Amino acid sequence: MSEETVNSPVTAKKINPRLESYKQFWRRLGKNKAAVTGGVLIVLIIIMAFLGPWIITTFTDFRPNQTDLVNKLQGPSAAHWFGTDSYGRDIFTRVIFGTKLTLYVGFFSVFIGGVIGVVFGIVSGYYGGRIDTIIMRLMDVLLAFPGILLALAIVAVLGGSLTNVIIAVGIFSVPAFARVVRGSTLSVRKLEYIDAVRALGASDFRIIFKHILPNIMSPIIVQASLRIATAILTGAGLAFLGLGAQPPAPEWGAMLNEGRQYMFEAGHVALFPGLMIVLVVLAFNIFGDGVRDALDPKMKNN
């Protein structure tokens, strides 16, 4: 064996571990039928939310708040696909215009809850001790208000509006993120490479953002997609109680509330907004289930 071979540099392809795990993530996600189905549905819904209103206003005369009392409470027909409501407004148009509002509640509230929850969770899990106890007790307190009650109390204080619903549902989502993130941080923190970076003199800030956060992204993504479903349901519930977007906004929960009075003579008024909520929440649930199975094979049911 010549000296040359020994001294020649290792020519293995340079791999970027982060890029690799990113690629692997998409590969695994792509193989999961549920995740793909849910993902495609979500993309379609987003397209509908932002392109739909433009198509309707450009190519038709329908407007979400345009009343037509002569044709009120009409059943579905060729002229009005989802029928009309008690003011003669076209329900299909309103449902399309309302999609955006529902997505706003889902995405923004989970974003607020996610950011706050992740910060709390990481700080709690990383530093431990007294600060951990305080944060986790605080989360316990937030979790002590069952179901919709916490969001309801917050909206009661702030007053009913779409923004306040987003804030309320956001706060309602904080503990779920904090708990999951704390758990994952605890398990990552104990790994050897964290000790190694610390020994190299990395600051806490750097360790948290460069070394812990990227490694706990999977549970955060899973939590976020499932949480959007819950957030949309909670937001719709608040709107249904008259505490969300105020009339005449075409918010689906509020439309359901309006339709409630006509349950017997015109059931379609409440039918379609409800179906749309089911569709959107279903899409996020299917996606969330799929992402969880793809990212965390241990949790898969078999």
Next chain:
Amino acid sequence: MTKYIIRRLLQTIPVLLGVTILVFSLMHLVPGDPAQIVAGEGASEQTVENIRERLGLNEPIPVQYATFLGNALQGDLGSSIRSGRPVMDEIGARFWVTVELAFYATIVAVFLGLIAGIVSAVRHYTLADTSIMIVALFGLSMPNFWFGLLLIQWFAIGNWMPESLEFLKMRPSGWGDTWRQIVLPVLTLGTGGAAIIARMTRSSMLEVIGQDYIRTARAKGVSERLVTYRHALKNALIPVVTVVGLEFGGFLGGAVLTETIFAINGMGRLTIDAIRTRDFPIVQGTVLVISVLFVLVNLLVDISYRFLNKRIDLN
């Protein structure tokens, strides 16, 4: 065990204190002057001042909180702004209406959820399993208030059980006289929970069925029936128990929507009416009562969980 129970009780205290602080803050976080809200719009400055004096709103916040907590511990949650009656009296009978509703909904959720989950797990990857899981996914994705509206519609159109629709007439004393009158609200509230319990039971059963001791039992020649129900189910149910407690609590909160749809005179509707009329002492009262109840139920569930799962180290 006693040690565990005592420790768990002690842990509950800060949570309950936190709950009272949050509930107390509700009144102070409302934009505007609490005294003005109590007095109502257009009240004279003197009236507002009197109310401020009477409610102790001139005191420092910590003193106000201490008074609030002291009164709450003695069962005094203040008086309703609208009716002037003590909040506790307003909650009174409505408390049991909501608890009963949540209780029956829990029974429905556990019953339906367990059956569906077990069938799904025992016949996993068959048509039955797939259909049950699709239905459960829908149940999970459906706003329960919408499902309630659909039930009303179906029962009205089909003219099934006319008594089940009687709740729609306002009933001042609360709640149904026969099971037929409460069947729809209970179904409305319980189905979402049934979906959660079904999914949970299925995955828990499948996990247990894959374990070594089940294979050993099978290898010993224990019948499949005995393996499923004696060995697997018993252990699979342990994690499900915690969910049941959470469900009951969730139903207490969810009752807000169900009671609104069915015009049931429980704590949920009381809360909503109070929010609409800005009657904050009532909102504080119901939120506090429901949350404290929820915390206590979870405490009970936690303790029974340790009883069921003896493998968990009690200390």
